[in-house]
Amino acid sequence: MGIFSKTCEYAIRSVFFIAHRTENGSRVGIKEIAAGISSPEHFLAKILQDLSKKGIVKSVKGPHGGFYMDESALQRPLADVVEAIDGNGLFTGCGLGLVSCSEHDPCPLHSEFKVIRESIHQMLIKTTIKDFNGDLSLANTSLKKDDFLKSIADKNY
Amino acid sequence: MGIFSKTCEYAIRSVFFIAHRTENGSRVGIKEIAAGISSPEHFLAKILQDLSKKGIVKSVKGPHGGFYMDESALQRPLADVVEAIDGNGLFTGCGLGLVSCSEHDPCPLHSEFKVIRESIHQMLIKTTIKDFNGDLSLANTSLKKDDFLKSIADKNY
DNA sequence: AAAATAAAAGACAAAAAAGTCTTTTATTGT
């Protein structure tokens, strides 16, 4: 298991994809997004419905409809996406899952985790979705799950 | 969801508990451990079987049996416990779950995550299980899930 | 208005994680 849930990974990847793909004011359909980020189409649809309800992505139905992001959404921090899907347990919870853990009654790892939780939170707060559009345009970053030949070559190098 | 799986949280808490409780060479039974860290007894038993197979805890059956830790186990880093249960996905995987993500073909968050993954790994490597015995003796740290009165008082302060 | 399109919504299914209960095996004390 990684840091985020699978659902959250799809959410982040799809948001990057939509942001990049609709910079010019166009829209992109669920099929293209799912293919572009290697995610199951209908599962992703659910995720985008959530993100849509929370205003992180916009959508329009019907012909030439699809998903897009407006300027204000582009400027939102990545933390908003993570919080919309995984909640804030990653930033606020105790590393050992203790409800009673607090500054006054700390678990053994309390201070160690505080540093890490805060660095994760800060990173996600200070990076906006828009920040990555440049990277993606340069095409030296990828959002697809695996391009085996490429991947194998990279790992061996 | 926190950083670790629930299973891993129980594992860490139980290891701290056993280490502290058997400093003097005695043994501690599963019932007492489960009560001490607020975990389901039989579920914890499975976890301890795993940890036992990997040499992180020792056990003896029969009367006056139970779990304990020897000196070499006490000196092992916390990373060993985490890796035994959750694997190394937390330290090595891509933050966005991309198989193809690598130094050469990085995902958008690659460098940001590298910093975080490494800080988590370093923290878990440099802290040994033994390190926390002192804290626990001082009784200003807790391994129990919730002591409601205490917890409520703490949060409001 | 009708047909076509595409997201929204809802009902399931499969897999993984978390938790429970029972039986077996090893050890110890009598």
Place this chain on the structure above:
DNA sequence: ACAATAAAAGACTTTTTTGTCTTTTATTTT
């Protein structure tokens, strides 16, 4: 040798996460 004890092992259930499939609703084009 026998009874008692406690971990090991196995079978099972529940819950959560992840994934699939179908129907409905809204929008656009003709």
